[in-house]
Amino acid sequence: MLLEAVPEAERRRLAPFLETVTLDLKDVMVEPGEPIRYVYFPSGAVASSVYTMRDGSTVETAITGFEGIVGVQVWLRESVAVTRTFVQVPGECMRMRSDTFLSEVVDAKSPLNDLICEYVNAYLSLTAITAACNRIHRIEERLCRWLKMVHNRVEGDSFPVRHEFLAYMLGVHRPSVSIAAAMLRKAGLIRYDYGRLTVLDAKGLEAGACECYTAMELEFERRFGKRLRK
Amino acid sequence: MLLEAVPEAERRRLAPFLETVTLDLKDVMVEPGEPIRYVYFPSGAVASSVYTMRDGSTVETAITGFEGIVGVQVWLRESVAVTRTFVQVPGECMRMRSDTFLSEVVDAKSPLNDLICEYVNAYLSLTAITAACNRIHRIEERLCRWLKMVHNRVEGDSFPVRHEFLAYMLGVHRPSVSIAAAMLRKAGLIRYDYGRLTVLDAKGLEAGACECYTAMELEFERRFGKRLRK
């Protein structure tokens, strides 16, 4: 968790403003067009930010786990976002009210503030790379990238996920995901038990992913690599 | 230009730090992985930020004209970017050295600083919407959107652009652009004279564009609409 990278004294100072919440699948953290009430620091949970078209089709624009915060817009002094951010892998988060975050972290020039500034950079890069990746790369490569990125952000090798969910994330149709997932299964990279996916061959997934996997994770590694461990 | 929206006194204070440059087609403003030396405020020029894959294929992730700045990463205290930003429609810009920008605008809490904070928000939204649009929408719709967005950022109704250039931006193959452009031409929306495009029917272009056109321009309109006019 990002909070773990700040000095102990500062963590103690911020502790009273933080609460721990356990979030379930699909819990919405940020709703587009609505005020952002909290900033979240995922520990075990993983969140997705998706953009939704008028016809209901959705595409993921960014993924956030222990390495980041949900609600970067608050740091940018904005009260709304264009994307919906929701829980994709259930788990724990710390959260802080947006107004408290602004006064105690941003305006107070907390050491955490600098960390988040760096994260906003990484988030921006991540979104830009996603824009290109979504255009250029094929489903199977993107699926490998996505699964490995989630794998890097959860405890253990398995997490709950359904094909339809993957289709929302990748912005493709559900049967296309089934076909791609079947290939990965046949290649021995993953196992699938009704809504639960297990990574069997992490190296293989990485090899099957597009170059964007490395590019994206490098954005976090080069900024937080030494300070932050899962 | 964004600078025009700050109080006159502040503009006078910043004037000594600014220089006017005339940029040509393809001039690079920000090179990925290299230090960002200047922050640019386009007036007549329009810039594109593109992400380049290892195999050389490129996709635009954002577009910047008079409504924004090139080099948002500097504001975020980052010295490099993952995208290349270059001149897509030649014209004038003001520019300021990155270190001066940090001391005289960001740290000095210039009124300009708040404007740019808002722009960073818009830029982030723009990039996220682009990520989804690139995945979902067809070439013709995206071409209409792109042309109209450029049209909104230039003087007059015509600007230089080649099909190959459009293909780089949209992340598609050149002949696909030719086909889409021919349709727009036949529909009477545009005229094409060897590397120079003229918008004949702006409303028609808007109607042919995907919903992302409105969504993106709204991000700027709602933030700068009252303060900034082309």
Add this chain to the structure above:
DNA sequence: GAACTTCTGTAAGCTAGCCGACAGACTGCT
């Protein structure tokens, strides 16, 4: 354990866009 719901795999037909190639149109240079 029976009925129901949800999730996954698959298939056939279709379409947008890729890919490579090429010819004609235009521009610029000499």
Add this chain to the structure above:
DNA sequence: AGCAGTCTGTCGGCTAGCTTACAGAAGTTC
């Protein structure tokens, strides 16, 4: 004017992924 280089339009074969549909497997509810 002539030549070379650049830009645009088009074509034919090809492929990834869409669309719709459906059947079976695995959970869920009563």
